[in-house]
Each structure stands twice: as C-alpha cells, then as structure tokens.
Amino acid sequence: MAYLPNTPHLRAEMLSALGVKSVEELIDRQVPGKLKFRGLLNLPAPLSEMELLDELEKDAACNQPAVEMLSFLGAGVYDHFVPSAVARLVSRSEFYTSYTAYQPEASQGMLQATYEYQSLICALTGMDVANASNYDGATSLAEAAVLCMSATGRRGIVLSGAVHPAYRKVVETYTSGLGSTIRTVPTPNGVTSPDTLGDLLGEACSGGDPPAAVVVQHPNYFGCLEDVSAVAAKAHDVGALCVVCVNPISLGILVPPGSCGADVVVGEGQPLGSPMNYGGPLLGIFACREEHVRRMPGRIIGATTDAHGRRAYCMTLQTREQHIRRERATSNICTNEALLSLAAAVYLSLMGKHGLRRMAELCIQKAHYAARRISELPGYKLAFDAPFFNEFTVETPVPAAKIVSELSQEGILPGRDLSLDFPGMDNGLLVCVTERRTKAQIDRLVDALSRYR
Amino acid sequence: MLQPGTEPTIAELSAEGRVGVLLPQCDVPEVPLEELMPAEQIRTDLPLPEVSEPDVVRHFTRLSQRNVGVDTHFYPLGSCTMKYNPKVNEEIASWRAFSGLHPYQPEEMVQGALRIVQSLERFLCEVGGMDAASLQPAAGALGEFTGLLIIRAYHADRGESQRNIVLVPDSSHGTNPATAARCGYQVVKVASDERGRVDLGDLERHLSGCVAALMMTNPNTLGVFEDQIQEVCELAHSHGVQVYCDGANMNAVLGICRPGDMGFDVMHFNLHKTFSTPHGGGGPGSGPVAVKSHLEPYLPVPRLRKQDGVLRWSYDFPKSIGRVHPFYGNFAVALRAYCYIRQLGPEGLRSIAEDAVLNANYLLKLLVDGGAGKGLELPYPAPCMHEFVLSAAEHKKATGVRTADIAKRLLDYGFHPPTVYFPIIVEEALMIEPTETESKETLDAFAQALLAILDEDPDVVKNSPHTAPVSRVDEVKAARELNLRW
Numbered sequence: 001m002a003y004l005p006n007t008p009h010l011r012a013e014m015l016s017a018l019g020v021k022s023v024e025e026l027i028d029r030q031v032p033g034k035l036k037f038r039g040l041l042n043l044p045a046p047l048s049e050m051e052l053l054d055e056l057e058k059d060a061a062c063n064q065p066a067v068e069m070l071s072f073l074g075a076g077v078y079d080h081f082v083p084s085a086v087a088r089l090v091s092r093s094e095f096y097t098s099y100t101a102y103q104p105e106a107s108q109g110m111l112q113a114t115y116e117y118q119s120l121i122c123a124l125t126g127m128d129v130a131n132a133s134n135y136d137g138a139t140s141l142a143e144a145a146v147l148c149m150s151a152t153g154r155r156g157i158v159l160s161g162a163v164h165p166a167y168r169k170v171v172e173t174y175t176s177g178l179g180s181t182i183r184t185v186p187t188p189n190g191v192t193s194p195d196t197l198g199d200l201l202g203e204a205c206s207g208g209d210p211p212a213a214v215v216v217q218h219p220n221y222f223g224c225l226e227d228v229s230a231v232a233a234k235a236h237d238v239g240a241l242c243v244v245c246v247n248p249i250s251l252g253i254l255v256p257p258g259s260c261g262a263d264v265v266v267g268e269g270q271p272l273g274s275p276m277n278y279g280g281p282l283l284g285i286f287a288c289r290e291e292h293v294r295r296m297p298g299r300i301i302g303a304t305t306d307a308h309g310r311r312a313y314c315m316t317l318q319t320r321e322q323h324i325r326r327e328r329a330t331s332n333i334c335t336n337e338a339l340l341s342l343a344a345a346v347y348l349s350l351m352g353k354h355g356l357r358r359m360a361e362l363c364i365q366k367a368h369y370a371a372r373r374i375s376e377l378p379g380y381k382l383a384f385d386a387p388f389f390n391e392f393t394v395e396t397p398v399p400a401a402k403i404v405s406e407l408s409q410e411g412i413l414p415g416r417d418l419s420l421d422f423p424g425m426d427n428g429l430l431v432c433v434t435e436r437r438t439k440a441q442i443d444r445l446v447d448a449l450s451r452y453r
Numbered sequence: 454m455l456q457p458g459t460e461p462t463i464a465e466l467s468a469e470g471r472v473g474v475l476l477p478q479c480d481v482p483e484v485p486l487e488e489l490m491p492a493e494q495i496r497t498d499l500p501l502p503e504v505s506e507p508d509v510v511r512h513f514t515r516l517s518q519r520n521v522g523v524d525t526h527f528y529p530l531g532s533c534t535m536k537y538n539p540k541v542n543e544e545i546a547s548w549r550a551f552s553g554l555h556p557y558q559p560e561e562m563v564q565g566a567l568r569i570v571q572s573l574e575r576f577l578c579e580v581g582g583m584d585a586a587s588l589q590p591a592a593g594a595l596g597e598f599t600g601l602l603i604i605r606a607y608h609a610d611r612g613e614s615q616r617n618i619v620l621v622p623d624s625s626h627g628t629n630p631a632t633a634a635r636c637g638y639q640v641v642k643v644a645s646d647e648r649g650r651v652d653l654g655d656l657e658r659h660l661s662g663c664v665a666a667l668m669m670t671n672p673n674t675l676g677v678f679e680d681q682i683q684e685v686c687e688l689a690h691s692h693g694v695q696v697y698c699d700g701a702n703m704n705a706v707l708g709i710c711r712p713g714d715m716g717f718d719v720m721h722f723n724l725h726k727t728f729s730t731p732h733g734g735g736g737p738g739s740g741p742v743a744v745k746s747h748l749e750p751y752l753p754v755p756r757l758r759k760q761d762g763v764l765r766w767s768y769d770f771p772k773s774i775g776r777v778h779p780f781y782g783n784f785a786v787a788l789r790a791y792c793y794i795r796q797l798g799p800e801g802l803r804s805i806a807e808d809a810v811l812n813a814n815y816l817l818k819l820l821v822d823g824g825a826g827k828g829l830e831l832p833y834p835a836p837c838m839h840e841f842v843l844s845a846a847e848h849k850k851a852t853g854v855r856t857a858d859i860a861k862r863l864l865d866y867g868f869h870p871p872t873v874y875f876p877i878i879v880e881e882a883l884m885i886e887p888t889e890t891e892s893k894e895t896l897d898a899f900a901q902a903l904l905a906i907l908d909e910d911p912d913v914v915k916n917s918p919h920t921a922p923v924s925r926v927d928e929v930k931a932a933r934e935l936n937l938r939w
Contacts, residue, residue, distance in 0.1 A: 010892070112516055
C-alpha cells in the first residue's frame with residue numbers, strides 16, 4: 001500500500017504488544033457494529049504512481065490553460081511573470097511540509113519569512129502593520145468590514161459599485177450573521193464620485209445607520225483609478241473607516257493607500273509569485289493602522305529574543321485568535337495561505353524596489369498601447385474616461401460574449417465579458433494587459449477585434 | 454554585527470543598485486506616466502529591498518534550514534494529521550494544464566479541471582456518507598462557517614429563525630465556537646462525561662427550540678469515539694436541531710464508518726489533514742463542505758451542472774447562502790486530494806485508518822506503560838482511535854517541569870513536539886497523533902525519547918531546547934513589546 005511504512009510483520013509485533021489479534025478488535029471496542037460501513041467505499045480502484053500520472057494526463061489534455069494562450073483575462077487573478085527562483089524556494093519541503101509555528105523554536109524559518117512578508121506588505125501599502133495572510137482578497141475585504149464594525153460599533157458597510165462583484169458577494173455572505181447593512185455607491189462613470197459618496201453617507205447617517213466602513217477598490221474592477229484621498233476624507237467626515245482594496249503590482253507605481261488616508265488595506269496577493277491555479281489557492285493581503293492591531297484577524301508574527309538574547313520570531317497577540325479566545329476571537333481563521341505569503345516574500349525580495357516599479361511600468365505602458373489601438377477601431381471605444389493601470393473597459397460593437405466565444409476558438413482570450421457580472425452590460429469587455437504580452441500579441445488582438453464593427 | 458546563529462532579514466541584505474530580476478525592454482512606445490494619470494497619484498518612493506538573486510536564494514534556503522517539517526521530523530501534532538505529502542501530487546499540481554488555468558476561462562476549455570472538481574465532490578460524499586458537496590471553503594474554519602450558514606438558512610426557510618444558539622462540546626477545537634459567534638450565534642458549552650464523550654444528560658438539558666445546531670467531532674479531540682453519536686443525533690433531531698460534524702479527525706474512520714450514517718446533517722473535511730495535501734507552514738488548506746439532501750439547496754454557488762454534455766458553473770440555486778470564496782475554492786489543493794484518493798482506492802483508504810489507529814494505540818501503550826510512576830497519565834482509558842491525550846500534570850507537581858518544557862526538550866531529541874495545552878479540559882495536555890505514515894521504529898524512538906525526558910534533570914528540560922536554531926523564545930516579550938515589521 002502506498003505511503004504505509006509498516007509491514008505485516010511489524011503490525012503483528014504491535015498487535016502482540018497490545019494483546020489483540022487485529023486492528024479490527026481495537027476498532028470494534030470503540031465503534032458500535034451498527035455504525036460500521038459494510039464492504040468497501042464505492043470509489044475507483046487504486047492506481048500505481050505511473051498509472052496515476054497517465055490518468056491525470058487525460059484530464060490535463062482536456063484543459064487549455066490561459067498561460068499557453070493569448071490571454072487578456074484579469075478581473076482578480078492575473079498572469080504575471082514569476083522568476084523561477086520563487087517556485088524552487090517555495091518547494092523546499094522544510095517549508096511546505098511544516099505547519100503553524102505553535103513551537104517557535106522549530107519554525108524560525110517560516111516565522112522569519114512571514115515577518116519579512118509582513119514588513120514588505122507594510123512597505124508596499126504604506127500601512128503600519130500587516131497579518132500573515134487571509135484566504136484571498138475577498139475574504140480579506142470581508143474581515144476588514146468586520147474589523148471596522150468592531151472598531152466603530154456601527155453596522156453599515158458602504159461599498160463602491162466598482163468593487164469586484166464576487167468580492168461584494170463574499171462580503172455579503174461573510175457579514176450576514178453580524179447584522180450588517182450594505183449600501184452601494186453607484187459608479188456610472190466607472191469611478192466612485194466623492195460627491196455621490198458624500199450624499200449616500202449623509203442619507204445613511206440621517207437614517208440612523210451611520211457607516212462603519214467605506215470600501216473602495218483601487219484600481220477598481222473596471223480598471224479605473226479612484227481618488228482614494230477624497231473617498232477617505234468623506235468616510236472620516238462621518239466617523240467611518242476607509243478600506244482600500246488593492247492590486248499589489250499596481251503599487252509599484254501608485255501612491256500607497258497608507259498615504260491617502262486608508263485605515264485598512266486589503267487585496268489579492270496571487271500576482272506576487274503564485275500561479276493562477278484556476279482561482280485557488282489565493283493570498284489575502286491584510287494591513288492596517290497601528291491602532292487597530294488588536295482587532296486584526298489571523299496570525300501575526302512578532303520579533304523578540306530567545307533565552308540568549310538572540311533575535312527570534314514567534315506568533316504574537318495570540319489572545320485575539322480562536323485557539324485562545326474561542327468565541328470571542330477576532331476571527332475564526334486558523335489555517336491561512338502561509339505558503340503563498342512565503343512566495344510573495346521571495347517574489348518581492350527578487351523584484352525589489354526597481355523590479356516591481358519596472359514590472360508595473362511595463363504593465364501600464366502595454367495596457368495603454370492596447371487601449372489606444374482598440375479605441376481607434378471603428379465601433380469600439382473606451383467605456384470610461386478615468387485613468388487606469390493595466391485593465392480597462394471597452395464598449396464593443398457586438399456583444400462581448402460573441403467576441404469571447406469566437407476568439408477563444410483561435411487561442412485568444414480577449415478579456416472578461418462584463419455581462420456575466422452586470423446583467424444588461426452586454427457590450428462591456430474588461431481587458432487586462434500584463435508585462436507578458438508583447439507588442440505583436442497586442443497587435444494580433446487588435447486585428448482580431450477589428451473583424452467586428 | 455548580528456549574533457552568531459541569527460539570520461539577517463532580507464532588508465539587511467539590501468544594497469543600493471542590486472538587482473534581483475532583469476525584465477525585458479518595453480516594446481511599445483513609452484508615454485510619460487504624468488500623461489497617463491494625475492502626478493499626485495504617482496509614487497515617489499518604494500521602500501523595498503534591493504538584493505541579488507544569489508543572495509535571495511541563499512537567504513531563503515538558510516531560512517528553510519531553520520524549519521522543521523514532516524519531511525525532516527516526526528510531527529505528531531494532535532488534530533492536525535501531519536501525514537506524509539506524496540510528491541507525485543506536487544508534480545501533477547505543477548503542470549501548466551492545471552496551474553495555468555484562469556478561473557474566468559470559458560468552461561469548454563477547462564473540462565478536465567471541472568471533471569476533477571465533480572469527481573472529488575462525489576468521492577467526499579461517498580467517504581462522508583453525504584449527498585452533495587462544495588469545494589468552495591478555503592480551509593476548515595471556512596467550511597464550518599459555510600456549514601453553519603447553511604443550517605441557519607435551513608431554519609429560516611422553515612420559519613424557525615428564533616433558533617439562535619449553537620451547542621459546542623467543551624473539548625472542541627477553538628474554530629467551532631469562533632465560527633458560531635461569527636455567524637451571530639450564542640455559543641453554549643456542553644460538558645464531557647468521565648469517558649471523554651459528550652454528556653447525554655447535559656446535552657438533553659441544553660436542547661430546545663432555541664438551538665440551531667450542535668457541533669461535534671467524531672472521533673473527538675480526545676481521540677475518543679463518540680459511540681453514542683446516533684443517539685446524540687436522534688436526540689438533537691427530535692428538538693429540530695441540526696448536527697454538524699467537524700471532519701478534522703476523519704483519518705481515524707476512513708472506510709470504517711461515515712458521519713452521514715451516524716446521523717450528521719452537514720460536515721466539512723480538511724483536505725490538508727486527512728487527504729495528504731501539504732500544510733504549507735500554515736496553509737493553503739481546503740475545507741470542503743458536504744450535506745444531506747435536505748440541506749443541498751443552501752450550498753454555496755456556483756455549482757457544477759452538465760448542459761449538453763458540458764460541465765458548467767451554474768448560479769441557478771435560489772436558496773443558496775451565496776459565496777464564501779471569490780471563485781471555486783482552492784482548486785490546486787483539491788487536485789492533490791483527488792490524486793491521493795485515486796492512488797489509494799477504497800482499500801487504501803481503509804488501510805490508512807487501520808494503521809492510524811494501530812500506530813496511535815501502540816504508541817499510547819508504550820507511553821502509558823513507560824510513563825507510569827513518572828507522572829504521565831491517561832485521563833481517558835484506552836483504546837483510542839487515531840490520537841490520544843496525555844496529561845503531565847502529576848509530573849509537573851513532582852518536578853516543576855511543565856508540558857511546554859517537555860515539548861521543547863523533544864526538539865533536542867529530533868522530534869517535533871505534539872500539540873500542547875489542548876483540549877483545554879485536560880491539564881498539562883499533550884495531544885499525540887502519529888498518523889499512518891510512520892513506522893514502528895519511529896514510534897519506538899519517540900516513546901523512548903519522551904520517557905527519557907521524564908527522568909532528566911528538570912533544569913535541563915526547563916531550559917530547552919538546547920540544540921535548536923534558537924533557544925527558548927520569549928513569547929511574553931513579543932506581546933509586550935510589539936515588533937511586527939522591520
């Protein structure tokens with residue numbers, strides 16, 4: 001049997017030491033006969049390792065991965081270049097076969113790497129403290145909403161209409177047990193207007209439901225840059241906290257939310273060194289101002305010393321967590337996305353100050369080249385005027401669904417059909433251009449799009 | 454200068470002008486950033502380190518050498534099921550045909566992945582005795598959350614929203630009450646009896662029309678099989694209460710018995726425990742949820758449906774609780790679990806449970822026999838299932854050596870310590886789960902080491918570890934003098 005070191009002989013020795021004839025005797029002393037499953041589970045017969053590989057090859061052959069196509073799909077998960085060293089380091093089994101550092105002396109490697117990750121995230125976002133990770137950008141955002149509710153004692157969550165629709169859904173589900181009310185700021189021009197926001201906040205307050213949090217995504221789901229400072233100011237005017245949801249790659253160029261009045265910053269860290277993996281696992285970034293550190297969810301690693309005064313690391317502020325505080329914990333999270341946070345730390349260390357900046361510059365330049373060329377095609381225009389990073393929304397001459405379907409047959413993924421997220425937005429296509437797309441590839445997309453008018 | 458035996462941080466390895474990655478030239482005309490966005494939105498400072506690739510690689514390689522994993526040490530963390538992680542699964546998960554998929558690709562292009570998702574859902578239902586499943590929850594705690602939301606929706610649908618209490622055994626994992634609180638429930642504890650099982654009398658006293666759910670683990674966190682579980686479920690059901698199974702301990706019962714057959718209505722699995730996916734140093738995990746048919750309408754969306762021979766994601770489930778993940782869950786983790794189940798087959802899964810139970814009982818006997826008279830006690834009598842809890846309270850009284858000290862000293866002997874101080878109902882607890890992927894020789898060596906420690910000079914033990922990369926870490930100072938970033 002695979003992965004079982006004991007042999008019939010060794011089992012016999014152990015059974016003899018236990019004074020029983022079979023393991024079944026031990027089991028039958030504990031599990032009532034009426035509960036025992038008769039026969040074998042209805043599962044496929046076992047496979048040797050060789051046969052397993054053959055079997056999975058068949059499934060693999062039925063997949064056409066975006067990384068091998070001409071892909072302009074973004075919308076929350078991104079196809080970025082990852083230096084080879086990242087995968088090599090993250091596949092060291094001292095890291096990936098370990099678990100949470102309940103015994104810090106046994107886990108200084110992961111602990112220090114996580115401390116470095118926390119520090120790098122703070123540097124990137126301009127915030128004071130970061131946690132060791134949440135599951136993904138959406139649940140991070142949901143946890144931020146919970147933190148804001150706890151910090152202000154209020155229940156209102158105000159979300160920009162340009163926040164990722166799936167993130168909104170997760171926030172709704174996540175906070176449904178806590179009596180939250182969720183309001184949405186309409187974004188007809190693809191961005192959150194501070195005046196519209198101000199009006200909505202005013203209504204909420206005079207209606208007796210002052211908000212705990214105002215949430216904006218930057219760049220937002222349509223790709224547009226938001227005026228984070230103005231949004232934060234409006235939030236603070238009514239005593240609410242400002243939560244900003246970011247794309248970490250864009251922070252190579254964009255002013256960090258910490259300098260714009262953000263109280264909590266969340267985001268999706270998958271672009272920082274991890275593959276797309278069909279949408280999971282992902283990496284939830286979570287960072288906030290120092291004053292909220294005791295409300296933060298999840299693991300936090302702190303630096304300290306050992307008995308000899310040497311620098312050492314351990315989990316800290318554990319009284320926030322479920323294993324200590326149980327029903328009064330700040331969150332129920334236990335296992336998080338540690339290995340992806342390690343990948344992010346390695347990635348950011350390799351990229352560094354100049355690499356991440358350059359990466360972001362390649363993305364923004366290529367995206368703007370693509371946007372210019374597409375908007376020059378008859379029948380196409382950019383849906384919004386707002387500045388953008390590397391994603392932009394195009395109004396297409398025919399339904400985006402048709403374009404996506406037909407171009408897929410030629411190995412091109414032109415982008416996200418926005419009618420899937422916003423029913424009625426039939427001619428909306430969200431196009432993402434990363435540094436992996438060459439000019440020739442972008443020209444090929446433009447060429448293919450030009451067939452529709 | 455750093456003290457010997459310390460590793461600098463990556464920031465301390467930084468020097469201006471060092472480059473870790475060289476990127477290609479921009480092949481499209483470059484436009485000044487100021488023309489693309491307002492100047493005040495452009496960052497002027499990016500305080501990331503500048504380190505060369507050789508230095509980054511050496512740094513993280515050295516950090517890995519300061520870390521213990523299943524691949525280097527016996528790691529008997531009770532309740533975590535630290536079993537061996539098959540390398541063929543890592544290989545398959547690295548294939549671009551899986552890792553390179555974007556979640557928004559048209560379904561026609563990802564039928565292989567969707568087939569795997571559908572198959573794993575079916576396998577988990579078969580293993581658990583359930584009718585339908587969702588792989589969306591990204592970890593066990595999120596699986597629990599999903600399960601409780603499903604229960605809440607079920608009660609609301611039947612006009613029974615007054616049910617605002619969740620019952621939780623006093624031995625439960627901390628995620629159970631934390632999750633219940635997060636769902637807006639009041640948490641009430643149910644006592645354990647002297648056999649370590651849920652006290653039926655205490656349970657009966659707490660059941661009422663105000664209770665939404667009872668959360669149980671079976672075997673429970675003491676490694677004890679709740680042999681009255683059918684009666685517990687029937688009792689709960691008679692009060693209209695739904696019963697949730699925390700499936701963290703499924704490793705003990707694979708192919709032997711099934712939560713669905715015991716009477717549970719909903720459960721979660723921990724793929725990173727029972728189904729061999731790596732723990733990753735703290736994730737990623739995966740916590741799929743499985744339900745009986747009366748709860749199926751409430752499962753998270755989207756769910757797979759076959760239309761014209763093609764598997765597609767469907768949102769056409771009006772009673773669904775909604776989303777708990779932005780996409781479909783931790784697919785790459787699910788893929789590994791799928792490969793594991795395909796490799797083991799039904800006989801293999803049963804053998805896993807059998808060896809897990811045998812290993813635990815054998816190790817238990819060694820420690821109980823050898824620990825008699827040394828202050829190591831077994832609060833709940835043998836036999837156990839796949840894990841057991843010992844108490845070192847008497848040893849502490851006699852020598853002043855605590856469970857925490859014993860744990861640290863085990864590191865000097867080359868073993869990762871077991872779980873300590875959990876469950877909270879046992880004083881100076883050591884929770885030990887060897888798993889089936891350990892040999893008799895390893896168990897013998899571990900027992901020898903633990904028993905030897907009980908005879909050692911207390912000062913040596915209290916000041917351990919002596920041979921780890923660092924000596925005893927000052928956790929009190931870490932909380933008092935917060936240093937959470939460089």
